[in-house]
Amino acid sequence: MQGSFRTIELSDAPYEFDGLRFLTVKTPNLKGRGDICLYVPKTDQPLTDLPIYILLHGxxxxAWIWALKGGAHKTAEELMQRKQIEPAIIAMPSDGLWGDGSAYFAHHQKDFARWIVEDVPLAIKENIPEASAKSKLCIGGLSMGGYGALWLGSNYPDKFSAIAAHSAITCLEEMKLFVEEPLTDYTQEAETPNVIDVIKANQTKMPPLRFDCGVEDELIAGNRLLHQQLQDLNFKHTYEEFPGSHQWEYWQTHVRKTYQFFNASLTQN
Structure with missing residues (x-):
């Protein structure tokens, strides 16, 4: 079956490892190909309709970095084996590979938002037997991926059952701390609001929201401000601070909180 994409490449089982699978599809939203790294849990009995937890990178x-620098699949496997979370597919897509980081919204005639929100879930549901049209979606990420998760989750609240972020960029201006491309490159097609603006616009539709940040992180001020702004709105959310800075050791430790939050959100719903 051809499916929704002109071309599809899926890794072959004999060469896969640690439950990881790799998927590449061609999409008009990227005007080319996009990559997705997947962790698909294996059990004695076939699994279907599994939820999909999307993790966005910084x-x-x-697509490889959440797994091969963050060990995100290993953490997920551990939590599932310990029965601390129900089985789920962990989807780790690329951001579209524009510049130092696409920031996950549309610019330069490429729609990085629709790539994540539409193409990634569809590619998984059409090509991974453990997923289906019934699979629920949650979205999370770190740093720029935290911005993407907060921004996309708030912009498309009906598509996601929960939103989470670690060490998140909370306004586009903070991208200047990391990328060489000028901010005008990002805003050439439309001015992109800060995370708080999108949450305000969709406050009554929002799914459960959780975010955290390390106290030594250069983005801590923005995270504290977002927390205060949400409190001022009387918007229910979870915000936590922990020791640590903007580094993989922090995200390796705290991604389990994202998984547990997603699992709890789906269970409660």
Whole structure:
């Protein structure tokens, strides 16, 4: 079956490892190909309709980085084996690979938002037997991926059952800390509001929201401000601070909180 994409490449089982699968599809939204790294849990009995937890990476990274620098699949496997979370597919797509980081919204005639929100779930549901049209979606990420998760989750609240972020960029201006491309490159097609603006616009539709940040992180001020703004709105959310800075050791430790939050949100719903 051809499906919704002109071309599809899926890794072959004999060469896969640690439950990881790799998927590449061609999409008009990227005007080319996009990559997705997947962790698909294996059990004695076939699994179907599994939820899909999308993890967005930060600047400089790609589809492999959550797994091969963050060990995100290992953490998920551990939690599932310990029965601390129900089985789920972990989807780790690239951001579209524009510049140092696409920031996950539309610019330069490429729609990085629709790539994540539409193409990634559809590619998984059409090509991974453990997923289906019934699979629920949650979205999370780190740094620029945290911005993407907060921004996309708030912009498309009906598509996601929960939103989470670690060490998130909370306004586009903070991208200047990491990328060489000028901010005008990002805003050439439309001015992109800060995370708080999108949440305000969709406040009554929002799914459960959680975010955290390390107290030594250069983005801590923005995260504290977002927390205060949400409190001022009387918007229910979870915000936590922990020791640590803007580094993989922090995200390796705290991604389990994202998984547990997603699992709890789906269970409660």
């Amino acid at each position: 600047v400089y990274g790609s």
